[in-house]
Amino acid sequence: MKKQLLTGLLLVFTTIVAANDSIDAGKTLFTSRCGNCHKVNEVFVGPALAGVETRRSIDWIIKFVHSSQTMVKEGDKDAVALFTKFKIPMPDQQDLSNDDIKNIVAFIEEESKSASTAIKTPFAKPIEKHPAFVPVSFAENKGFLIALLFSLGLLIGTLFFWAKVKKYERTQIW
Numbered sequence: 729m730k731k732q733l734l735t736g737l738l739l740v741f742t743t744i745v746a747a748n749d750s751i752d753a754g755k756t757l758f759t760s761r762c763g764n765c766h767k768v769n770e771v772f773v774g775p776a777l778a779g780v781e782t783r784r785s786i787d788w789i790i791k792f793v794h795s796s797q798t799m800v801k802e803g804d805k806d807a808v809a810l811f812t813k814f815k816i817p818m819p820d821q822q823d824l825s826n827d828d829i830k831n832i833v834a835f836i837e838e839e840s841k842s843a844s845t846a847i848k849t850p851f852a853k854p855i856e857k858h859p860a861f862v863p864v865s866f867a868e869n870k871g872f873l874i875a876l877l878f879s880l881g882l883l884i885g886t887l888f889f890w891a892k893v894k895k896y897e898r899t900q901i902w
Contacts, residue, residue, distance in 0.1 A: 750830070750831045751834050754830075754832040754833070754835030757824070757831060762777075765816075769840060774814055777840075781837050786830060794820065794824070796810075797818075
């Protein structure tokens with residue numbers, strides 16, 4: 729009886745450790761390979777990936793990740809719809825193994841679960857999106873612009889004064 733209980737506990741423990749290892753490996757791969765174009769819970773360059781494991785089969789995901797454009801050319805309706813919507817072809821990831829892709833999907837699944845179960849305060853501010861480039865406006869950056877103009881004026885004045893001193897030194901005979 730004790731041997732069976734110990735074997736069962738060991739099996740559960742190794743399953744939990746293996747699941748965490750696959751999620752960690754998936755996180756590493758997602759960050760380095762997918763994170764430039766995808767976010768888990770928001771649309772970025774490509775679609776948000778939360779719930780992808782429920783929308784598509786793992787075989788479809790693996791095939792799409794390996795070569796999305798092959799699926800588009802074959803006329804797969806979901807692949808064509810994604811390409812039509814985002815207008816950017818997903819680069820082929822043929823060097824990723826099936827297990828690598830399954831680990832990424834496990835990470836996405838875990839990440840989307842943790843985001844959906846996060847406690848949200850009732851009066852929390854929504855996340856503000858900021859564009860990558862914001863032109864400098866005088867109304868919002870008066871102090872900065874005044875300091876910049878003052879520094880520029882001081883630099884020009886110093887150069888002008890230095891030029892006058894040099895001109896005076898050349899005209900003086902000691």
